[in-house]
Amino acid sequence: MSETGKAAVDLEPRRPRGRPRTEDLQELESRLIRAARQCFITLGYGATSMAEVARAARVSKGTLYARFASKADLFRAILDDQIANSGSAVRLRGPKPKTLEAVLRLYAEHMLQESLYSDILQLNRLMYSEAGRFPELGEGASARGRMGVRQVAEYIRDYAVEDGVPCQDPEAAAEMFITLLRGWYSTVMLRSQVPTVPEIKAWTRRMLKLFLASRPSW
Structure with missing residues (x-):
């Protein structure tokens, strides 16, 4: 368990800073889905926040919400x-x-x-x-x-x-x-x-x- 009492979630590798190029958007979406899947499995659906998914995917919350409006x-x-x-x-x-x-x-x-x-x-x-x-x-x-x-x-x-x-x-x-x-x-x-x-x-x-x-x- 982590210091916050939640099970540890593996983080995605860091992505380059800045706005993703058009050709990178599909990989970005796959990255977000992978991170969300692991968060849901590890923490549970109710206990997973969008902020936790963004942290696991190593992206900003703005980037996450731009692709997915909700859990x-x-x-x-x-x-x-x-x-x-x-x-x-x-x-x-x-x-x-x-x-x-x-x-x-x-x-x-x-x-x-x-x-x-x-x-x-x-x-x-x-x-x-x-x-x-x-x-x-x-x-x-x-x-x-x-x-x-x-x-x-x-x-x-x-x-x-x-x-x-x-x-x-x-x-x-x-x-x-x-x-x-x-x-x-x-x-x-x-x-x-x-x-x-x-x-x-x-x-x-x-x-x-x-x-x-x-x-x-x-």
Whole structure:
């Protein structure tokens, strides 16, 4: 703990003084997001101030507020960054799977492993613990979930055409899939021991068997 009673937060390397050049603005934004993510994880959302984020990023408060008007904006930027990185990773992994089951299995295994073996786990625990006091955390989580529903619905539409299996409501089917995924994740997230990759794969296979059995009713 520091002298102020807070857990220590690693500082970003000092950036050059002066107004950032246009080509440096993207790196500046990434720097601020990295610093905010570490502050939220280390100190908690409620205990993190914009001044603390600016200190960790080694920038002035004016520079921080010029890019992000509030903690809520910073947290949403962290979630947007997660969505961009996780979503593109699923789309670009190898050749296109031959079946809907195969693509949903890849998606589920990827998202679960990403969410359990990285700082995403710590951020999700943060959202669960503090969303009651800070509704913006729950709103951010909901927005991330809606992104997952849209992506899975896209897979379902695509394979409905390829497989010749009509789907009347891809969004409803995708919402059911994401709910199953998040339900299991929420259960294991609160445990002290993270499930192994074989355990994730085994649960995913069982879940998909039950989920796809209802495919004719979609």
